[in-house]
Amino acid sequence: MEQNVFRSQLNRRSLFALGGAVAVTGALAACGGNTGRETATGGGTSGGGGGSKVTLNQWYHQYGETGTQQAVERYAAAYPKATVKVSWKPGDYDQSTAASLLTDAGPDVFEYGNGPTIDMIKGGQVLDLTDAFGDAKSDFNASVLKRVTYQDKIWAIPQVIDMQLLVYRKSMLEKAGVKPPETIDDLIAAAKKLTTSDVKGLFVGNDGGGGLLGGPMLWSAGLDYLTDDNQFGFDDPRAVTALGKLRELWQSKSILLGAPKDWFDASALTSGLTAMQFTGLWTFPDIKKGLGDDFGVMAWPKLDADGKDSVPVGAYGACVSAKSQHVDEAKAFAKWLWVDQTADQLDFATAYGFHIPSRTSLIPKAATLATGQAADAAKLATDVGHAQSPLLWTPKCNTAFGDMMSRIVKDGADPKAEIAKVKTVVDAELKRVLA
Amino acid sequence: MASPSGGPGARRGPDGAASRRPASPKRTLGERLRGRQNVNLWFWVFVGPFVIGLIIFVYVPIVWSLYLSFFESYNTVTPTKFVGFGNYADMLADPAFRQSLVTFVVFAAVIVPVTFVLSLTVALLVARTTVMQAFFRSVFFLPTACSYVVASLIWKMSIFSGIRSGLANAVLGWFGIDSIPWLSLTEPPWYWLVIVTARLWLQIGFYMILFLAGIQRISPNLYEAAAIDGAEGWKVFRHITFPQLRATSTAVLLLLMINAFQAFDEFYNILSTFGTYPPYARPPLVYLYYTALGSGQDFGHGSAGAVILTLIIAIVALTQGRLLRLGRRDD
Numbered sequence: 226m227e228q229n230v231f232r233s234q235l236n237r238r239s240l241f242a243l244g245g246a247v248a249v250t251g252a253l254a255a256c257g258g259n260t261g262r263e264t265a266t267g268g269g270t271s272g273g274g275g276g277s278k279v280t281l282n283q284w285y286h287q288y289g290e291t292g293t294q295q296a297v298e299r300y301a302a303a304y305p306k307a308t309v310k311v312s313w314k315p316g317d318y319d320q321s322t323a324a325s326l327l328t329d330a331g332p333d334v335f336e337y338g339n340g341p342t343i344d345m346i347k348g349g350q351v352l353d354l355t356d357a358f359g360d361a362k363s364d365f366n367a368s369v370l371k372r373v374t375y376q377d378k379i380w381a382i383p384q385v386i387d388m389q390l391l392v393y394r395k396s397m398l399e400k401a402g403v404k405p406p407e408t409i410d411d412l413i414a415a416a417k418k419l420t421t422s423d424v425k426g427l428f429v430g431n432d433g434g435g436g437l438l439g440g441p442m443l444w445s446a447g448l449d450y451l452t453d454d455n456q457f458g459f460d461d462p463r464a465v466t467a468l469g470k471l472r473e474l475w476q477s478k479s480i481l482l483g484a485p486k487d488w489f490d491a492s493a494l495t496s497g498l499t500a501m502q503f504t505g506l507w508t509f510p511d512i513k514k515g516l517g518d519d520f521g522v523m524a525w526p527k528l529d530a531d532g533k534d535s536v537p538v539g540a541y542g543a544c545v546s547a548k549s550q551h552v553d554e555a556k557a558f559a560k561w562l563w564v565d566q567t568a569d570q571l572d573f574a575t576a577y578g579f580h581i582p583s584r585t586s587l588i589p590k591a592a593t594l595a596t597g598q599a600a601d602a603a604k605l606a607t608d609v610g611h612a613q614s615p616l617l618w619t620p621k622c623n624t625a626f627g628d629m630m631s632r633i634v635k636d637g638a639d640p641k642a643e644i645a646k647v648k649t650v651v652d653a654e655l656k657r658v659l660a
Numbered sequence: 661m662a663s664p665s666g667g668p669g670a671r672r673g674p675d676g677a678a679s680r681r682p683a684s685p686k687r688t689l690g691e692r693l694r695g696r697q698n699v700n701l702w703f704w705v706f707v708g709p710f711v712i713g714l715i716i717f718v719y720v721p722i723v724w725s726l727y728l729s730f731f732e733s734y735n736t737v738t739p740t741k742f743v744g745f746g747n748y749a750d751m752l753a754d755p756a757f758r759q760s761l762v763t764f765v766v767f768a769a770v771i772v773p774v775t776f777v778l779s780l781t782v783a784l785l786v787a788r789t790t791v792m793q794a795f796f797r798s799v800f801f802l803p804t805a806c807s808y809v810v811a812s813l814i815w816k817m818s819i820f821s822g823i824r825s826g827l828a829n830a831v832l833g834w835f836g837i838d839s840i841p842w843l844s845l846t847e848p849p850w851y852w853l854v855i856v857t858a859r860l861w862l863q864i865g866f867y868m869i870l871f872l873a874g875i876q877r878i879s880p881n882l883y884e885a886a887a888i889d890g891a892e893g894w895k896v897f898r899h900i901t902f903p904q905l906r907a908t909s910t911a912v913l914l915l916l917m918i919n920a921f922q923a924f925d926e927f928y929n930i931l932s933t934f935g936t937y938p939p940y941a942r943p944p945l946v947y948l949y950y951t952a953l954g955s956g957q958d959f960g961h962g963s964a965g966a967v968i969l970t971l972i973i974a975i976v977a978l979t980q981g982r983l984l985r986l987g988r989r990d991d
Binding site for chain 1: 734735736737756817818820821822823826839840841842843844845846847933934936937938939940950951953956957958
């Protein structure tokens with residue numbers, strides 16, 4: 226009966242009219258509605274001395290490890306001076322965060338891979354956090370801190386350190402009579418010796434190391450992307466030699482190509498497709514599960530006696546948006562969590578995934594990093610860690626560099642000519658960002 | 661269509677009577693705006709929401725992008741530094757962008773004719789099938805419903821993975837051929853095989869349906885007449901089926917060309933690794949994605965590249981339409 230009443234009141238025509246109106250209001254609401262930012266209550270006065278606390282929005286990318294989300298929510302809830310709302314962002318985090326910083330709907334505090342980009346800093350999108358460090362500054366991993374510093378100001382607080390390193394299966398090396406290589410030539414020889422019909426000697430990514438090993442090869446020759454005074458860093462015959470070694474490796478037929486899961490996953494190593502793999506520290510739990518104690522870790526070896534061992538390190542850095550309506554509160558919260566709350570930092574780094582605390586003094590306290598291969602890895606990060614790429618190395622430089630690496634490794638292009646091409650792009654970018 | 665016998669005054673039809681009646685002086689402005697029986701009002705109730713959506717989500721971004729292309733706009737959509745055609749000059753001088761246009765031409769030169777021929781062939785075969793036609797039609801059409809991303813990942817990780825257990829390598833293994841790392845090599849460029857087969861599998865069914873619809877519209881009388889004249893097989897196709905399908909063929913060619921220009925999904929999902937993309941097989945949209953989005957956020961150059969691409973698509977489409985006489989009635 227009720228249905229009949231309803232039908233007589235809403236004849237077909239008025240129903241369509243209603244539908245149209247709903248669609249219009251829906252479209253309008255979608256434009257201005259849920260921005261993920263709560264309406265500022267309490268007038269948004271700074272200081273927080275009044276009765277009501279301000280609300281801060283904090284963004285994280287979606288960490289794969291179980292429990293991480295609950296952990297960061299717990300840290301946020303424990304903050305006494307403001308209400309912190311944590312947003313857990315799946316999908317393309319870098320892109321959506323960068324886009325949201327253009328609007329008023331962005332976060333107050335957010336993490337970003339290796340800290341903000343140089344264009345975010347120059348565009349005034351993020352705030353100087355130097356004051357948050359205080360005496361603790363010298364306790365943070367030096368290479369990571371350098372990566373987030375521009376013109377003597379620090380623009381992000383490193384949350385947790387990740388690293389890449391060379392992992393090898395001890396038993397396979399012993400069986401082949403190979404010692405852990407000390408130079409690049411040793412490594413190439415070892416890879417050849419370890420290669421059988423079913424197992425390849427080395428896995429450095431399905432692109433033959435073009436994407437992963439550009440930095441390590443430069444460092445192995447004692448060079449870098451940029452010099453300390455921000456000039457192009459590898460217009461040098463040693464760089465030509467070093468990058469040429471990757472081509473040599475490619476042609477040796479001893480590297481694994483086309484693995485179903487790329488270098489960032491341990492399965493190529495644990496399923497026996499390769500004897501050595503350049504991979505991330507985060508794969509340690511999987512490696513331990515698959516291989517037990519049958520593995521060792523080492524840095525990417527030096528080119529020769531004049532070069533240096535190296536490992537790339539990176540860190541998600543906590544940044545504060547310049548568009549925040551509560552700038553002081555946001556800075557205070559970032560300092561509280563990522564500088565002061567050392568217990569939470571230790572928990573975040575070690576209880577869920579496998580990472581290294583960014584404060585060096587916390588490393589001895591981390592039970593996961595106390596012994597064995599993990600302790601070796603943590604030591605490598607502190608001793609021979611290099612930030613993945615310098616702050617002034619813009620995405621455009623990165624694309625040009627990646628193109629160069631691919632052409633040298635896969636096509637056998639002349640490294641000298643390719644380096645010259647990259648130099649043109651980098652010089653123009655440096656001129657732009659340093660202007 | 662106006663009849664050839666007279667001008668606008670001679671128009672007849674259902675509303676002829678109404679338009680001859682003198683307009684009532686009592687109609688208010690509101691009534692006139694609403695139209696007879698509120699037709700204008702209803703028009704906007706139905707069309708309005710979509711027009712609003714179209715304006716907000718399509719036209720405003722296009723115009724904004726045009727605006728951005730004349731400014732230096734890193735990490736901002738409200739730029740202040742006007743650079744005129746500087747971004748356009750940079751993009752045209754950028755070897756990577758020019759290379760991406762070449763990549764596209766190579767890709768289109770392969771994918772357009774191959775898809776055209778294969779989908780037409782499949783359509784002819786399905787049309788001639790007398791048993792289980794609906795079944796075959798569905799089977800060929802089904803891949804169209806599959807997501808490009810899903811298909812790309814299957815192609816990349818299970819069919820063309822580089823290890824021995826990958827499907828393609830397993831088949832090669834039966835003949836004693838070594839495993840091929842399909843996506844890692846540039847000499848020979850096996851990655852094209854992966855990309856092209858993925859797209860063929862995904863799109864042949866859709867164009868087959870278009871051709872089938874065209875074939876079913878051809879009058880059986882023509883075939884009967886041809887049979888009486890003794891034509892069969894290839895001759896029937898050459899002189900009846902194919903000419904009768906000209907309107908469909910034109911539309912298919914145009915759609916294929918535009919789709920090829922918009923290539924992104926399978927390239928990105930098959931070839932990108934961990935935020936990097938190799939310098940080969942990089943079509944324009946993928947290159948622009950890395951320029952303007954991600955952490956690049958260089959909207960000035962990105963927009964200039966997008967405008968250049970749009971102009972090229974428009975020119976190609978117009979030329980093709982002119983050459984193939986799109987929109988004209990079949991003779």
